[in-house]
Amino acid sequence: MASYLLIESRDPFESRGFAQRSELATALAADGAAVTIFLLENAVLASRSAARVRELDKFAKAGVRVLADEFSLRERGIGSEQIAATVKAVPIGTLVEELVAGAKAIWN
Amino acid sequence: MTTPATLSFLLMDAPYEQSRTATAFRLIDAALRRGHGVRVFAYEGAVSLAMTAQKPHANAIHGRTVEEEAHPTPHLWVSALLDLAKEQGVVIDWVNCGLCVDERGATDVVAGVRRGSPADFWKMASESENTLVIATR
Numbered sequence: 646m647a648s649y650l651l652i653e654s655r656d657p658f659e660s661r662g663f664a665q666r667s668e669l670a671t672a673l674a675a676d677g678a679a680v681t682i683f684l685l686e687n688a689v690l691a692s693r694s695a696a697r698v699r700e701l702d703k704f705a706k707a708g709v710r711v712l713a714d715e716f717s718l719r720e721r722g723i724g725s726e727q728i729a730a731t732v733k734a735v736p737i738g739t740l741v742e743e744l745v746a747g748a749k750a751i752w753n
Numbered sequence: 754m755t756t757p758a759t760l761s762f763l764l765m766d767a768p769y770e771q772s773r774t775a776t777a778f779r780l781i782d783a784a785l786r787r788g789h790g791v792r793v794f795a796y797e798g799a800v801s802l803a804m805t806a807q808k809p810h811a812n813a814i815h816g817r818t819v820e821e822e823a824h825p826t827p828h829l830w831v832s833a834l835l836d837l838a839k840e841q842g843v844v845i846d847w848v849n850c851g852l853c854v855d856e857r858g859a860t861d862v863v864a865g866v867r868r869g870s871p872a873d874f875w876k877m878a879s880e881s882e883n884t885l886v887i888a889t890r
Contacts, residue, residue: 652885654773686772716779737776738783744883745758745789752887 647678650748652740653688657698663691666753667700671707681748683740684713684732689721694729705731712739757843758882759790763874765889767798768827774802777887778830781845785837790844792881794874795866797889800849803831803862828863835865848873 651670657663667682674680682704684692691698692713704711711732718724718734725734744750762781766774784791795802809824811817831847838845848869854860878884 654776685776714776736783737779738787741760741780741783741787741789742755744760744784744885745755745787747883750883750885752885 647673648743648746648748649673649678649680650683650740650743650750651680652683652685652750652752653691654686654753656687657691657700659687662753663688664700667703670709671703674707674709679710679748680708681710681712681743683743684711684717685740686714686717687721689713689717689723692718692728692732692734693723694727698729701729701731714740755787757788757790759792759844759880760784761792761794761874761877761881761884763794763796763884763886763888764799764802765797765887768802768804768807770798771889773887773889774799774827778827778834780885781834782837785834785841785843785845788841788843791834791838791846792877793845793847794869794871794877795847795849795853796871796874797850797853798857800853800859800862801857802827803847803849803866804828804859805861805863831866832863835863846877848877 670680712735713732715734715736764777781791805828807826807828809819809826811819812822847866851868
């Protein structure tokens with residue numbers, strides 16, 4: 646099974662880019678690929694349940710895994726209780742493990 | 754612990770510009786600590802990351818000394834990553850794009866960083882389990 650790693654580093658609210666790549670992620674998952682979205686830097690703002698980012702629900706329905714960098718969350722004062730239930734906070738090493746496992750990675 | 758692999762990273766951002774650089778360094782650090790070999794191709798502004806002429810400075814506005822300011826100097830971070838690879842017994846190959854170096858006069862770099870060309874990046878990618886391009890915007 647093809648495996649894709651979409652690394653998001655930018656604020657999801659600053660452009661349509663996040664929404665467009667979200668469509669790509671769900672389309673890849675619909676084609677049978679294993680898809681992971683890794684939120685880094687300002688992209689972790691999307692992980693807050695209060696942000697009500699609609700794409701998170703779409704990811705959950707499509708089977709797209711969403712991970713958020715613990716360090717980026719901490720830098721921005723986002724506590725674990727603020728994160729949406731569908732997002733998992735992980736250390737940066739998890740991204741390394743995904744790369745080693747051979748996921749096709751795109752940095753945005 | 755996964756089987757040791759080799760990962761390649763292409764960096765493009767100049768120092769003191771973007772969070773991407775710090776994140777890239779964190780990724781390289783994590784890969785080395787897991788026992789993976791790392792290859793870095795520094796392209797365009799990223800060739801200045803290893804420049805030894807970078808100097809920390811005091812902050813006169815806030816009345817802080819050089820030590821109190823603890824201003825980061827990326828070339829020390831590059832050195833630390835090279836040292837970490839030695840400690841871990843894994844290979845790190847850090848290549849600066851030669852044309853980018855000449856354009857910027859970024860010739861004095863930390864020991865262990867070598868000059869190369871984009872062909873090196875192709876070789877790195879060909880010989881690695883995976884490659885991550887962290888492009889500038």
